[in-house]
Amino acid sequence: MKFITLFIVTSFMFGCSSFSGSSFKLPKYKEVRLSNGLTVLLIKDNKLPSFSMQMLVKAGSSDDPVTKSGLANFTGQMLDKGTIKRNALKIADDLGQLGADFDVSVGLDYTIISSSSLSYHKDFLIDNFSEVLTQPLFSNSEINRLKTQTLAGIQNSVDHPSYLANVAFSSYLYGAHPYGKRSEGSSKDVKSIKKKNxxxxxxxxxxxxxxxxxxIGKFDESIVDQLESGLKNWTAQKIEKENFPKLNMADSLQLQLVNKPGLKQSQIRIGEIGIDRHNKDFLNLRIANSILGGAFYSRLMQEVRKKRGLTYSISSRFDALKEEGPFTIATFTRNDKVGETVKATIDTLKQFKEKGVSKEEVEMAKNMIIGQFPRAIETSEKLAFNLLILRFYGIPDSYLSNFVANVEDISVADVNQAIKEHIDTNKLKVLVFSPKATALKQLRDIGIVEVKDYKEFL
Structure with a gap:
């Protein structure tokens, strides 16, 4: 599970836009709908001879069937692995010859397909994008090759304890809910994926x-006709989404130890299920998180790192997704300091909730977030990405225009109310990825411990 989805959704400025004080004017763009029902945002930018395409498909790893985790990722990665006209090598070679690229990124809620080149190669890019999108071959030879690569990557994650701890924590937090599965899938499920799936x-x-x-980029009005032609055989169909199972919230402090012998440091994850993207406290919690663990000056960094010397780095984050995303605190420490670090982190979080935040802290956090704001759409491509994400979640463009003003309006009372409502220190889940021999006794001093083996998360 990826750990933040704050897009501007994080920060921004755009060359063709107007930004002064608390006002921000979105650059003009055109929206059209093709005859097949596809919504297209046309964002002209003639400053550079570049051209790019970004498509958001409203399906991600949370749409994987129960016993086929990794299927969304597999499907996305297979798009450019051969079409009815060209094989994977030819597609890669054609892109390489022109210095163009093609990429697919599969998240929990959606998939992003992107491609870019110089504007001189616009016609090729449109043709290539249309072909791989609408005519994928899904050959068995390429499926087997990708399956081998994916399984190797899953096994190699053993050498990346921080990543594997994230995978284990997602599973611990969400259980059978689709947000609890790794996007690449489990080894067992990946092995079972077939062409028909x-x-x-x-x-x-x-x-x-x-x-x-x-x-995005340098193009003229003929672009619409080109898209109509390239995507004419791509047809609409009613989409019936599966209903997610009900989220099971913790009812008390819970601890899980994932045993991984041989580690020199222990990974620690502490958190709970947080908010969805439409929650009224989205911005209030961004401010709160900056104060708690989202910046170098944060409470967690000052207490757990600077004062107690238990870690080099500790951070917190809220993922606001289509459904309630995770609130997570992540850190690492020496194996003999696991218990002390867990206690110090929870104590800091309790103080944070009970005593709240100060006006000075809120102003500092607001200034940081507003200061970061210009970078989120400093290029046309970043603007496009933010617009796609906002459309996906059904949030109006005015979110961007009013962002600075809305952040400036946040009060200390707003932040403290959000903290009290959305953080429950009595219902946290704690996951420690560590050798059992040193960690178990330390954790038993805190509460009842469930023990798992790291191989369960491969």
């Missing part, structure tokens, strides 16, 4: 009425 997922979710396209 990929085709079924693709045909169900990769539809023009289930996607949004942004076209």
């Amino acid at each position: 990929i085709i079924r997922f693709y045909r169900k979710y990769y539809r023009p009425n289930n996607a949004i396209l942004a076209v």
Whole structure:
């Protein structure tokens, strides 16, 4: 699970826009709808001879079938691995010859498909994008090759304890809910993925009425006709989404130890299920998180790192997703300091909730977030990405225009109310990724410990 989705959704400024004080004027762009139902955002930018396409498909790893974790990722990664016209090598070679790129990124809620080149190669980029999107072959040879690579990557995650701790914590926090699965899938599920599963997922979710396209850069009005021509055989279909299982919230402090012998340092994750993207306290919690663990001056850094010397780094974050995302505190420490670090972190969080934040802290956090704001759409591509994400979550463009003013309006009372409402220190889940031999006794001094083996998360 990826750990933050604060897009500006994080920060920004854009060359063609107007930004002064607390006002921000979005650059003009055009929205059209193709005959097949695809919404297209046309964002012209003639400053550089560049051209790019970004498509958001409204399906991510949370849409994986129960016993086929990794299917969304597999489907996305297979798009450019061969079409009915060209094999994977030819596609890669054609892109390389022109210095163009093509990339697919699969998240929990959605998939982003992107491609870019110099504007001189715009026609090729549109043709290539249309071909790999609408005519993927899903050959068995490429499926087997990708399966081998994916399984190797899953096994190699053993050498990255921080990442594997994140995987284990997602599973611990969400259980059977789709947010609890790793996007690459488990080894068992990946091995079971077959061509028919990929085709079924693709045909169900990769539809023009289930996607949004942004076209960015140097182009003229003929672009719409080119898109119509390239995507004319891509047809709409009613999308029936699966209902997610009900989230099971913790009812008390819970601890899990994932045994990984041989580690020199222990990974620690502490948190609970947080908010969805539409929650009224989204911005209030951004301020709160900056104060708690989202900046170098944060409470957690000052207490656990600077004062107690228990770690080199500790941070917190809220992931606001389509459904309630995680609130997570992440750190690492010496194996013999696991218990002390867990206690210090929870104590700091309790103080944070009970005593609240000060006006000085809120002003500092607001200034930091507003100061970061210009970077989020400093390029046309970043603007496009933010617009796609906002459209996906059903949030109006005015979120960008009013961002600074809305942050400036946040009061100390707003932040403290959000902290009290959304952080429950009595219902935290604590996961420690560490050798059992040294960690178990320390954790038993805190509470009842469930023990798992790291291999369960491969």
